[in-house]
Amino acid sequence: MPPAAPTEPPTDPRDRPIGVFDSGVGGLTVLHELLVSLPEEDFVYLGDTARFPYGERTGAELQEFAMQIAEELLRRRVKLLVVACNSATAAALPALQERMLQTTLGVDVIGVVRPEALQAVSTTRSGRIGLLATPTTVASGAYDAAVTGADPHVTLTSVACPDLAPIIQSGGAGGELFDDRLVEVVRGACAPLLEARVDTVILGCTHYPLVRPLLQRALGRDVQIVTSGAALARQAMHALASRGLDTRRTGEGRYSFLSTGDPEAFRALGTRFLQLPLGPVTQVLPMSDADAILRG
Amino acid sequence: MPPAAPTEPPTDPRDRPIGVFDSGVGGLTVLHELLVSLPEEDFVYLGDTARFPYGERTGAELQEFAMQIAEELLRRRVKLLVVACNSATAAALPALQERMLQTTLGVDVIGVVRPEALQAVSTTRSGRIGLLATPTTVASGAYDAAVTGADPHVTLTSVACPDLAPIIQSGGAGGELFDDRLVEVVRGACAPLLEARVDTVILGCTHYPLVRPLLQRALGRDVQIVTSGAALARQAMHALASRGLDTRRTGEGRYSFLSTGDPEAFRALGTRFLQLPLGPVTQVLPMSDADAILRG
Numbered sequence: 244m245p246p247a248a249p250t251e252p253p254t255d256p257r258d259r260p261i262g263v264f265d266s267g268v269g270g271l272t273v274l275h276e277l278l279v280s281l282p283e284e285d286f287v288y289l290g291d292t293a294r295f296p297y298g299e300r301t302g303a304e305l306q307e308f309a310m311q312i313a314e315e316l317l318r319r320r321v322k323l324l325v326v327a328c329n330s331a332t333a334a335a336l337p338a339l340q341e342r343m344l345q346t347t348l349g350v351d352v353i354g355v356v357r358p359e360a361l362q363a364v365s366t367t368r369s370g371r372i373g374l375l376a377t378p379t380t381v382a383s384g385a386y387d388a389a390v391t392g393a394d395p396h397v398t399l400t401s402v403a404c405p406d407l408a409p410i411i412q413s414g415g416a417g418g419e420l421f422d423d424r425l426v427e428v429v430r431g432a433c434a435p436l437l438e439a440r441v442d443t444v445i446l447g448c449t450h451y452p453l454v455r456p457l458l459q460r461a462l463g464r465d466v467q468i469v470t471s472g473a474a475l476a477r478q479a480m481h482a483l484a485s486r487g488l489d490t491r492r493t494g495e496g497r498y499s500f501l502s503t504g505d506p507e508a509f510r511a512l513g514t515r516f517l518q519l520p521l522g523p524v525t526q527v528l529p530m531s532d533a534d535a536i537l538r539g
Numbered sequence: 540m541p542p543a544a545p546t547e548p549p550t551d552p553r554d555r556p557i558g559v560f561d562s563g564v565g566g567l568t569v570l571h572e573l574l575v576s577l578p579e580e581d582f583v584y585l586g587d588t589a590r591f592p593y594g595e596r597t598g599a600e601l602q603e604f605a606m607q608i609a610e611e612l613l614r615r616r617v618k619l620l621v622v623a624c625n626s627a628t629a630a631a632l633p634a635l636q637e638r639m640l641q642t643t644l645g646v647d648v649i650g651v652v653r654p655e656a657l658q659a660v661s662t663t664r665s666g667r668i669g670l671l672a673t674p675t676t677v678a679s680g681a682y683d684a685a686v687t688g689a690d691p692h693v694t695l696t697s698v699a700c701p702d703l704a705p706i707i708q709s710g711g712a713g714g715e716l717f718d719d720r721l722v723e724v725v726r727g728a729c730a731p732l733l734e735a736r737v738d739t740v741i742l743g744c745t746h747y748p749l750v751r752p753l754l755q756r757a758l759g760r761d762v763q764i765v766t767s768g769a770a771l772a773r774q775a776m777h778a779l780a781s782r783g784l785d786t787r788r789t790g791e792g793r794y795s796f797l798s799t800g801d802p803e804a805f806r807a808l809g810t811r812f813l814q815l816p817l818g819p820v821t822q823v824l825p826m827s828d829a830d831a832i833l834r835g
Contacts, residue, residue: 275752282756421816430791456571456815460578460791495756519752520717 257490260285260497261479262321264312266297268509269408269449270327271516273355276472277325277479278498278519284489285496287319289527290513292504297330298379305334313339315501315528317346322488325479326354327449327471329380351482358474359445360389366467367443370397373436373466375458376447378403386447400439404432408450412512421457429454433461443467453516500524553786556581556793557775558617560608562593564805565704565745566623567812569651572768573621573775574794574815580785581792583615585823586809588800593626594675601630609635611797611824613642618784621775622650623745623767625676647778654770655741656685662763663739666693669732669762671754672743674699682743696735700728704746708808717753725750729757739763749812796820 261281263274267290274288289312291297297305309331313324324343326332332354343350363372374386381403390399406428436444444466446452452470459468483489490496499522502509506524514521557577559570563586570584585608587593593601605627609620620639622628628650639646659668670682677699686695702724732740740762742748748766755764779785786792795818798805802820810817 279752279755280760282760421810426816456575459575460815463789464576464578493759514717519756520719520722 255491256322257488258285258492259320259322259488260287261323261325261483262287262289262313262316262319263325263327264289264291264309264316264331265326265328265449266290266330267292267295268512268516269412271513272449272452272470273325273327273472273475274498275452275517275519276470276476278517280473280476281480281496283492283494283496284483286498287316287321287501288498289316289501290503290509291528292502292509293528294503297328298377300330300334302334305331306338309335309339310342311528313343313352317343317348317350320348321350322348323479323482324350324352325475326352327475329355329376329383329385329447329449332356333380333383333385351486353475353478353482355449355471355475356385356447357389358478359447359469359471360386361393362474362477363443363445363469364390364393364397366469367397367441369440369442370394371439371441371443372397372399373439373441373444374399374401374447375404375407375432375436375444375451376401377408378405380447386445398439400436400441402432402435404428404448407432407454408448411450411453425454426457429457430461433458436462436466441466443469446470450516498522501527503528551787552618553784554581554788555616555618555784556583557619557621557779558583558585558609558612558615559621559623560585560587560605560612560627561622561624561745562586562626563588563591564808564812565708567809568745568748568766569621569623569768569771570794571748571813571815572766572772574813576769576772577776577792579788579790579792580779582794583612583617583797584794585612585797586799586805587824588798588805589824590799593624594673596626596630598630601627602634605631605635606638607824609639609648613639613644613646616644617646618644619775619778620646620648621771622648623771625651625672625679625681625743625745628652629676629679629681647782649771649774649778651745651767651771652681652743653685654774655743655765655767656682657689658770658773659739659741659765660686660689660693662765663693663737665736665738666690667735667737667739668693668695669735669737669740670695670697670743671700671703671728671732671740671747672697673704674701676743682741694735696732696737698728698731700724700744703728703750704744707746707749721750722753725753726757729754732758732762737762739765742766746812794818797823799824 336354340352343352381401410425502524506526509524632650636648639648677697706721798820802822805820
């Protein structure tokens with residue numbers, strides 16, 4: 244098991260951890276890619292499971308949550324903040340970036356959406372890209388803006404998948420738990436993309452990499468799949484390197500977990516999403532009584 | 540669920556299934572890669588679980604088993620035979636290739652070892668390749684011969700891992716079941732490869748892809764990992780294309796499973812290795828009473 248993140252601030256700023264946060268466990272697929280791509284770095288992941296899901300929250304609420312979480316991670320002296328959540332990225336990324344650069348540490352913030360949109364645009368040959376995402380993400384238009392901003396001649400075919408993330412979260416990809424329903428939902432989601440003859444598909448929800456083989460089979464071998472995790476990992480490397488903040492240590496770094504909800508519930512769900520040993524989970528940021536009552 | 544493989548021979552020879560066999564469930568990681576790389580093809584997989592593990596068998600026994608299995612798969616009119624097992628490849632590939640080309644169907648046979656050795660040689664920049672495999676596979680010298688045959692100036696550092704496959708098979712990579720022991724064994728296996736400063740590592744056992752993220756972290760980001768499944772999938776595509784036998788159908792093909800042992804035991808272990816829905820499992824090739832008594 245990886246030991247907990249250091250409580251004493253390391254003397255070399257390059258050895259500070261990278262902070263990653265999400266509304267729950269979905270962002271662990273992003274952390275997985277970061278852990279595999281940047282094995283020498285330390286990470287601290289915060290899952291805001293007590294207030295999950297973010298899809299039902301207002302933009303103002305999400306900005307407030309994101310600021311709270313950023314403060315919590317700043318106290319742990321993160322050198323880079325990764326927002327591994329579509330809703331939080333859409334609602335709070337610019338405000339977060341401004342706030343974090345004002346701190347004494349001057350921390351960069353990167354989020355999902357833009358990295359995978361850029362990667363998809365640089366991957367497609369036909370100029371026809373597909374997007375699978377939650378209804379909220381599709382409705383936000385964030386991927387349309389990012390794709391069109393990168394190349395106005397590329398067309399994006401978006402499919403809103405209301406059922407896919409809940410099925411995956413409830414166990415549809417746990418190993419024994421692949422079932423007819425999951426296969427049917429995956430095929431249904433891919434059908435409009437096949438009809439549109441896209442050659443590149445963005446997985447615009449952090450839950451979807453868990454069923455990537457099913458998606459690849461449904462889309463066919465010639466379709467390139469772009470995930471938030473892989474795209475973000477590349478951007479994280481560049482962000483660190485541009486400030487000279489990439490660690491010079493060798494060997495495996497450490498990683499640890501913070502959860503605003505029950506640590507045991509986080510652990511029970513989390514390992515399947517991380518696909519690596521989970522290690523310690525610590526509860527942080529307890530909700531106020533008022534908020535707890537409000538959320539039932 | 541995928542429906543069972545067709546019992547009626549298809550009229551178009553390009554629509555015949557691809558046969559894959561292994562001593563048990565390990566070869567399902569190879570089938571996984573084939574299903575993702577060649578989604579339009581039909582597959583029939585035979586796991587010889589009643590006689591698992593092959594590592595304890597003599598070469599003559601393995602040749603006999605391989606011939607029996609090949610006959611069983613020929614009856615299902617396979618158009619290509621893939622040996623997804625190191626021991627069977629080492630003991631029986633040339634004999635199988637000769638036998639299968641004598642049949643009226645003239646079926647090609649491809650096996651592990653050579654595809655991943657060639658891919659490793661074409662991947663390495665430093666000329667230093669590592670191998671992780673079972674003691675039997677390392678002792679066979681098959682990878683040394685394949686690597687040196689492809690490029691005599693490349694050096695191969697082999698690590699025999701007696702514990703890794705058993706730990707993985709018993710559940711070490713099941714999600715919740717990552718534990719200290721697994722992490723320790725992975726780090727121990729990688730240490731000699733780090734010392735030898737290899738830049739490419741062959742996973743020479745079909746169980747190992749299940750802990751690939753752990754291996755990648757232990758080896759560091761700059762080391763390329765080569766798996767049997769990915770290397771074989773490429774060779775299978777070439778083998779089919781060279782004979783004009785790749786299917787012209789579109790959409791997902793079907794796949795089904797044969798097991799010489801208990802189908803339920805196969806199913807219980809199999810889904811974790813396949814990482815796709817398992818579908819039907821049929822028992823075939825019942826063992827003789829004498830053999831059953833012999834094996835306890």
